[in-house]
Amino acid sequence: MNIDVPYDMFVESADVEMFEPAQWTRVVNSRVQGNPAAVAQVVELLLGAERPLILAGHGVLLAEAWDELQELARELRIPVITSALGKGLMPEDDPLALGAVGAFGPYPANEAARSADVILALGCRFSDLHTSSWEQGYTYSIPPTRLIHVDIDPQEIGRNYPVAVGVVGDCRMVLQQLLDGIAGKGRPDLAAWHAQVDQAKEAWEKFMEPRRTSDKAPIQVDRVFHEARKALPGNAAVFIDAGNAGGWAVQQWQALEPYTHQVAGGMNAMGWAPAAPLGAKLADPARPCICVCGDGSFSMVPHVVATAVEYSIPVVWLVLNDYSWGAIKGLQGAYFDGKEIATSFEVHNEGKLYNPDFALWAKACGADGEQVKDPAELGPALERAVGSGKPYVLDVIIDRDAGVPLTAGWAMPPVPIGKPVFGKPK
Structure with missing residues (x-):
């Protein structure tokens, strides 16, 4: 939709009859019962x-x-x-x-x-x-x-x-x-x-425990969400961007209150979540506000860190860095027998993986940040970030080949629905 307003309309004056403010702000507040x-x-x-x-x-x-x-x-x-x-x-x-x-x-x-x-x-x-x-x-x-x-x-x-x-x-x-x-x-x-139901829960916990506590490097995303839950209070609002971050969070992030797992839903656009915590923090200063996004999403809108510094908004960005458009890379692998096309971030004449140093970018903006490669440093880094009282970027280097351990499936025609990693259909 386009609304085209001629410039002269902004400088003209007119005598108009205005409604009372209460009439403008009146809302429908009825609720419908079921039959x-x-x-x-x-x-x-x-x-x-x-x-x-x-x-x-x-x-x-x-x-x-x-x-x-x-x-x-x-x-x-x-x-x-x-x-x-x-x-x-x-x-x-x-x-x-x-x-x-x-x-x-x-x-x-x-x-x-x-x-x-x-x-x-x-x-x-x-x-x-x-x-x-x-x-x-x-x-x-x-x-x-x-x-x-x-x-x-x-x-x-x-x-x-x-x-x-x-x-x-x-x-x-x-x-x-x-x-x-x-x-x-x-x-x-x-x-x-x-x-x-309890049997299913016990089987899942047995499967997940070694993943959540894994000391492997690059870091397993299961470990990231496990440490985040331990480090963050129950009312922390976590904004999850599109792509693999969203799939991991649906399965791995343990939400304890309403509005603490914020997603756009559907096939939403990448890059919205890095900006979202700024508004949330202004609206509710006492609530920790965290963005979880991929490196691709963060690279789209890194200037949000500068905005947070300008307005002294202490939010945290947890960047899941796999040096790729990870979700698209996975789909390409399914469509093209394991091949990928321009989804890894690399210096192409060297074949070397490349990303900006997001922690240094944060510091250049006047915020704080650190890169996390050791799983043992995840928890302390999160606590430092949340407790810093400043905008803070955590650049977490994750396993770029790991995927969400599916317990159901998703078809992307012509690619048929795959078999679950854990469990089986009825």
Whole structure:
């Protein structure tokens, strides 16, 4: 869209009648409840399920319904998965929280999603990344799983999967209706389901532990997010850029509160996240604000460091440096039998990997920074960065050949969906 305003309009004067400010700022504040008959059906399905699961999406965040979500889950002892945009709605250190589901989701989330007999989906769209490109049994098994879909937009219900019950309504209002609906009713015996879920969690922890604690150099990204979680407080807002950083964070970053895993969603553009923490820090000065991005993304907008120095905004950039457009490099390898075209950053007449020294760039701008090559230095470096009170760049040299250990899949036609690294489809 283009709005073309002639210059003379900015200097002309006119007598106009203005509305009162209150009329300009008035907003619609009503919330839509679900159809009571449909809500009653949902209650019946949830209480009669043997393997129920709650899926919380972005709609729960927009409705600010995380308290109601957590109350329902804990009242019925139903495990919770989320979409990538819903991370943090259920604290991911809660025993009922299984993480974000989909192509890059952890094993417990995907295994529960494809094993559930009833799923209560709240405010989600079932996109390709969220569903393993809709491949049956990779993330979801709908049908035979019976889907309850709650959304404020009726066009979303039944768009990608058939539903047993569809409820049009605001997620907070519908959750309140469900809480009222289960009052005074018996609770289902989910002991066998919890045992199955716990088995998946234990298997995943056994697989991940050596990756999270690896002393290999270049540094494993699993270790980066593990150290970040230990070093950062629970309310730290982490802004995740597009590309491989986003996939790693969906699986590896443990979000403990709403709005602490900030992503643009969908096929978003690279380079937005390095700037985003500046505004967040100005809005909430007491909250640590961190950008996690790749070296390619950071190279697009390195001037944000200078802006942070100009306005004394103490944010942290954690740059996952693999000397490449890592996500595109991986896709090229899949399309072209392992070949890559212009995705590695190198001095081409020497074949030597090249990137600017991002830590020195930070210092040149008047900020602070350091390059991290030793995994043992990750935690202390993060603590120094957050505690410095200055804009701070951490240039972390990571394993450029490591990928997110997929527990589901993603198809990029004509490349077919691949086999998971851990776990298997139903």
